[in-house]
Amino acid sequence: MSTIAIISSFADETQCAQAIDELRAAQVGDFNTFSPIPSHKIEHAIGRSKSPVRWLVLAGGISGVLTGLAITIGTTFEWRLNAGGRPLLSWPPFIVICFELMVLLGGIFGFFGVLMLSGVPTSVMAPGYDGRFGEDRFGIVVRCDEAEAARVESVLKESGAEEVVREDEAQPR
């Protein structure tokens, strides 16, 4: 028994999500999904828990606020400027600096967090990846025993796959 890969492509995200549901129900092999767009439906079908990237964004946001406080309060004590008799530490303009730094660092942490957690950029292409999966097609690549291949293929076709091929037949693009 050898393990083989079956590559299927879908034009419709709902059909792709349905195929994922059925593959999971049938419990055949291991599969990988490619999507040209962020898709909530596919995310739900895969059933993976929420990405930890939001904790990174929160950490970035908090460090942004702290940086903002450090800059505003620090520079105020470094250069004690009396502006129109206002209190030395005046919170209204500090809010603006803290807010902007929170957004900036939160965004930067989020951006690099996504890259880090998704392993991008990489020089190793995921097996079965096809250029079309970055354009207008959704793809599911199933790795399973040869004996189960026929069943997997029928599940994929019934869900509405446009094309189902075994790895050795697939033409690299």
Place this chain on the structure above:
Amino acid sequence: MSTNLQRAHREPASMKPRAVESVAGTTMKTVAGAMIVLGAIAFGLALMRGDAAIAWEAYLVNLLYFLGVAQGAVVASAAFYLTQAKWGGSTPYRLGEAFAPFLWVGFFLFFGLYFGRSLIFPWVTHPIAQKAAWLNTPFLFARDGIGLGVMAAASFAFIRVSRSDGARAWTIATDEIELPPHSIRVLAPLVAVLFAAVYSLIAFDLVMSLAPVWRSTLFGWYFFAGCFWSGLAAMALTAAVLRGRLGANNLFTNPTVMHDFGKMVFAFSVFWIYLLFAQYIVIWYGDLPVETFFIVQRVHHMPWSPLSVACLVLIWLIPFTALMSVRAKKTPVILGAVAALGLAGMWLERYVLVVPSLSLDAIPFGVTQFLMSIGFLGAFLISAVPGLNRVAQAATSGEPVGDDAE
């Protein structure tokens, strides 16, 4: 494709014979009618007793507040067309339009202010020479009356088309009908643009002119953003209340629909405080006495400062913290409570905007103002009776909900 089109067009007709789910009937009309009578008696007694000033203050606060809620909700319906919202079928549109009859009530009540003008507008008895061309009685009542009349007429023209079968078919069709009817595509942006213009004018004339030397260019925007938010909060509260009253499988039992209402209440609460802060920081930086006195009196002086803080808590802090999580937005009890507190907060905000200009260091709130507010609430509720029944009908019709409810 063609079968889908036919189905979408046929459904409105086939649904009409269904029994109307009545949520607002005789009881509600009776109670609301009694509330109006109470308010009218309190108003009349106050005028006879010589407490006319506080009676007219309460009149103005409630007029601004309830007009804002009714108009804000209609604009929300127009905004749904502008953003092509299909997340709740036709129900959110009916919900936004439910309170609209109060627009005509408010239009007529506005002219009542004419009789109290010398008590609420300081510039009537002490005209300001430089501003007399703008702040004079005939011009103010003419421009605001025309503005409110045009606004109500445009809103009703919009609602008439919005309730037509063509518009409804678009709201419940998933993909097959690309655009709503042409007249909606003219009237929805018209209502939105008129709202910005007319309610800025109302803010400048009926709130800012009470402290006639004060000015803030952003005040109009801030005011109508508050109206819009109070309209959304009223819709969310109505949705949360009707959810339990319409039986199983009404639209409001759908968590994704409640999630969408929650998102809007959350988002526009943040937008409100953004505009508030944008005004505050400019006035704070400038530090000109002619601008700061308005804020100092409300934020730093007793007895007004606790009320101002309460506004911030009710309109921003509670919605922002309570509705942050997805689960809270999807829980009708939480969403309804936040919306109800927010509506109370928005009433308080109107009170804090208007009354300190007229009564510097005392809160003139007593039985008269309370009963008059009850009276206005009664007028608002009785106006909403037919609209609420339409909401109930739409929410229980079992119509398909658009694909993009997430």
